Amino acid sequence: MSGTTDSEVVVVTGASAGVGRATARAFAERGAKIGLLARGEEGLEGAREDVEEAGGEAVVVPTDVADSDAVEAAAETVEDEFGPIDVWVNNAMVSVFSPAAEMTAADYHRVTEVTYLGYVNGTLAALERMRPRDEGTIVQVGSALAYRGIPLQSAYCGAKHAIQGFTESVRTELIHDDCDVQLSMVQMPAMNTPQFEWSKSRMPRKPQPVPPIYQPEVAARAICWAVDHGRDELWVGRSTVKAILGNRLIPRRLDNYLASGGYDSQLTDEPVDPDREHNLTKPVAGDFGARGPFEDRARERSYQLQASMHRRALALITGLIAAIASAVLGWRVVSTDSN
16 A cells, blocks of 8 residues: 555545546645546546645546446555545536427436436445444535426436435445444535537537526535544535425426526527537536636625525524523613613
8 A cells, every 4th residue: 555544544536627626636735635527538647737736635536427437446546555444525417408399318317327326436435434434424515406407407316316315325224233334425406517519518608607606616615524523414505405495395387487598597508519528428528627608607605505504603693692681681681670
């Protein structure tokens, strides 16, 4: 074994770009040793440079997460290089922007085997190693779309819903077995990532994330925080909270709302290049980095996330304010009575 286990050992799937790229860098900033898994080798090399620049170490393992044997082999490679895996982040995904009536069986199959079964493969590979040690953390990078389906992304929404159900089921088994492996799901809002440049699309205009849009570093901070605090589930962004709670309270109203506005909110005014490459079956060449083309519209922070991360302190402050207000009110009542 070439590495030591002094620093946390982390695996990130989909590490070549977007949220995975930002997450790898965030862990590197705390000195982690990181296994970088994705299909695109140029992006993986760029991620390696990011990690080393941030103070971490990295091993690049080109992997299609849809291939369970490849994921298992990747896990072995990481542990041979750095030692036991402490954290596994499932993030790799593909999507197709298209009405369901124009989708093909092959489209659904491929999105499902990457975006859902890729998480299953990663989770099983991680559990195989973490269970015997009775420790470790697995993070599923989810979405508000794990609860609320939207038009034009039926395959992706279906996969995210499946991850949610799978994660809840496995978590109950870990509790039953009194196993201390932590299984978390972090539900994300719309992110400024390169996926909108390379996802397959049958729409006449270029796809975009549904505003409000957040930078991928917001997601990375949330993932690191979930790991550190053992949260089963973390919602990121006010839009995520609204989508999840709204779907619980007024699902049919949301159906009608999305039917009328859900198409335009996912499309820009720019026409799609008919020769546009997509990454459904193979990676698009190049290194795209963490951020996408919506830099001028993306938010650097989520105040809702900050509140979630500091809710105990906020509760304490709120209680203190209430106590002071009560004391002042009581003093005023006493003062009035004495007069």
